[in-house]
Amino acid sequence: MNKLCSSSKFLYTLKSSVAVAEKDARIYYLKPPVIIFGILFPVFFFLAFSLGRKIPPHNLIPSLVAMTLFFTSSSVGPLVTPWERTARTYERLLTTPVSIFSLLSGDTLAGLLFGMVISAVPLIIGPVFFHTSIHHPFVLLGGMLISSLCFSCLGVLLSSPATEAPSQVMMLSSLVRFPLIFISGIFIPLENLPFWGKLAAMISPLTYATDIIRYSLGGSGFYPVFLNIAAILAFSAGFFSFALRFHQKNLEKGI
Amino acid sequence: MNENLVIKVSNLTKFYRETIGVDHISFEVRGREIFGFLGPNGAGKTTTIRILTGILLPDEGEAKIMGIDIIKDPIAAKRIMGVVPEVCNVYVDLSAWENMILMGKLYGVRKDEREKKAEEILQKFGLWQRKDEKTRRFSKGMKQRLILAMSLIHNPEVLFLDEPTSGLDVQSSRMIREVLQELKLKGKTIFLTTHNIEEANLLCDRVAIINKGKIVAIDTPERLKGAFQKTQSVEVAFDRIPLNIKEIENIPHVNSCQRLGDKLRLYTPNPDRVIRKLTEYSEKNNLRFISLSILGPSLEDVFVKLTEEKETSL
Numbered sequence: 001m002n003k004l005c006s007s008s009k010f011l012y013t014l015k016s017s018v019a020v021a022e023k024d025a026r027i028y029y030l031k032p033p034v035i036i037f038g039i040l041f042p043v044f045f046f047l048a049f050s051l052g053r054k055i056p057p058h059n060l061i062p063s064l065v066a067m068t069l070f071f072t073s074s075s076v077g078p079l080v081t082p083w084e085r086t087a088r089t090y091e092r093l094l095t096t097p098v099s100i101f102s103l104l105s106g107d108t109l110a111g112l113l114f115g116m117v118i119s120a121v122p123l124i125i126g127p128v129f130f131h132t133s134i135h136h137p138f139v140l141l142g143g144m145l146i147s148s149l150c151f152s153c154l155g156v157l158l159s160s161p162a163t164e165a166p167s168q169v170m171m172l173s174s175l176v177r178f179p180l181i182f183i184s185g186i187f188i189p190l191e192n193l194p195f196w197g198k199l200a201a202m203i204s205p206l207t208y209a210t211d212i213i214r215y216s217l218g219g220s221g222f223y224p225v226f227l228n229i230a231a232i233l234a235f236s237a238g239f240f241s242f243a244l245r246f247h248q249k250n251l252e253k254g255i
Numbered sequence: 256m257n258e259n260l261v262i263k264v265s266n267l268t269k270f271y272r273e274t275i276g277v278d279h280i281s282f283e284v285r286g287r288e289i290f291g292f293l294g295p296n297g298a299g300k301t302t303t304i305r306i307l308t309g310i311l312l313p314d315e316g317e318a319k320i321m322g323i324d325i326i327k328d329p330i331a332a333k334r335i336m337g338v339v340p341e342v343c344n345v346y347v348d349l350s351a352w353e354n355m356i357l358m359g360k361l362y363g364v365r366k367d368e369r370e371k372k373a374e375e376i377l378q379k380f381g382l383w384q385r386k387d388e389k390t391r392r393f394s395k396g397m398k399q400r401l402i403l404a405m406s407l408i409h410n411p412e413v414l415f416l417d418e419p420t421s422g423l424d425v426q427s428s429r430m431i432r433e434v435l436q437e438l439k440l441k442g443k444t445i446f447l448t449t450h451n452i453e454e455a456n457l458l459c460d461r462v463a464i465i466n467k468g469k470i471v472a473i474d475t476p477e478r479l480k481g482a483f484q485k486t487q488s489v490e491v492a493f494d495r496i497p498l499n500i501k502e503i504e505n506i507p508h509v510n511s512c513q514r515l516g517d518k519l520r521l522y523t524p525n526p527d528r529v530i531r532k533l534t535e536y537s538e539k540n541n542l543r544f545i546s547l548s549i550l551g552p553s554l555e556d557v558f559v560k561l562t563e564e565k566e567t568s569l
Binding site: 089 | 309310329331333338346
């Protein structure tokens with residue numbers, strides 16, 4: 001009986017998370033901040049660093065995929081909650097029998113799917129225009145999925161401040177995300193970084209995502225695959241549990 | 256537990272930093288009842304309804320909805336209630352239909368059932384013809400009707416409404432009131448906060464008046480009015496507005512005088528004496544009566560009296 005109850009609870013949690021993700025996809029994917037910070041920004045950022053420099057395709061494509069995945073997956077989360085607070089729909093969600101866990105899972109799922117779909121574009125650009133090949137497709141798919149999950153969780157964590165101004169949260173998210181670009185082996189491979197750079201790279205989840213994607217596309221990984229996977233999953237769990245904690249605290253304070 | 260008891264609130268308290276939002280309030284709402292919660296701005300109405308609907312956690316006390324503790328088991332309690340929050344909106348990027356379906360999904364209503372129910376409710380609320388339109392283009396009244404419609408998709412047993420008709424046009428307000436009365440007839444329990452005293456008077460079986468976080472009265476509107484019988488009033492309109500109202504104010508037994516458009520309302524425990532004096536006054540000043548009536552205390556009078564008394568005693 002208890003087993004049945006917990007399985008039906010799980011199913012209900014899953015269904016409500018999917019409903020929230022579907023709502024997020026319909027409403028927020030085409031909002032200007034998501035387009036600007038999630039799609040245009042990584043493209044221009046990448047062009048600014050790659051044009052005029054002779055970067056080999058096996059370094060260029062993994063960086064482009066990792067950066068796109070990072071920006072797109074983490075761009076939905078920071079927008080949803082502040083936007084809903086401003087639009088006065090957040091309170092409506094809180095009155096439904098959906099837990100904060102389900103709400104945040106739904107937001108995470110929306111970011112994950114957005115990241116995966118948009119990142120498929122640079123992934124296709126590689127073999128079509130630069131004749132790169134995918135050496136480890138399953139590792140690539142798995143790596144991209146968990147990386148997208150991780151960045152989406154980061155986005156949800158960044159939506160935690162109890163503000164009604166989406167612009168404030170977008171600013172905060174830029175403040176957190178931009179420095180990570182420079183320390184994660186995107187533009188300079190990890191092996192070429194100085195010692196302090198390698199140390200700094202360890203605290204960025206983007207490092208492990210870039211490394212696993214680079215390995216999958218035929219480059220050499222700096223860390224073993226299992227370590228990359230473990231690090232990405234640990235970051236995901238950390239980001240999500242902190243987000244959950246902050247959102248629950250906000251609820252307790254009535255904000 | 257009394258089976259007829261749908262909402263039971265005991266000793267509910269909420270602090271906001273230094274101030275107190277609600278101060279050890281206790282009350283009960285019976286089944287099939289429309290219960291009005293009245294109070295001036297900042298009295299604690301919204302705090303109370305936010306705690307009862309699981310949006311806010313109290314610092315002390317407990318609240319049970321049909322026997323389910325909203326603090327310990329908010330998900331189970333939320334399943335049996337429909338909520339129309341005060342600060343709330345529909346998703347303006349979604350159509351009316353999509354808003355309804357989203358709510359159905361969040362309440363775990365089965366696909367066939369939620370589609371059938373959504374159609375039925377949208378038709379009832381006069382929104383069916385525009386179901387596929389983005390609600391961005393809806394008027395405030397239409398949005399409010401949709402919010403109420405969304406709160407009914409899962410056929411809740413208890414309905415919480417925070418200022419449901421505030422700022423609405425007459426037709427939408429009337430429609431919402433009619434729906435509430437219909438729901439009551441269907442056996443639903445309704446908890447409603449409102450600023451509109453007349454609305455509470457017409458709709459509610461019982462009302463609670465809250466002021467500065469404390470409940471100052473709970474009873475039926477008529478019994479509350481009966482307790483304040485001494486605050487009767489005489490409403491008079493002359494063919495021209497008297498220049499010297501001071502003279503009218505000084506009529507014996509008149510406690511206070513209020514000007515309401517072209518009328519004067521004189522609060523008095525002795526309407527008979529006041530009418531005699533008004534007749535003398537009209538003859539002396541060559542005024543002709545347009546209307547003259549004795550009014551019992553309104554719920555508004557009771558409300559003002561209770562909240563004023565509380566104010567002075569503090």
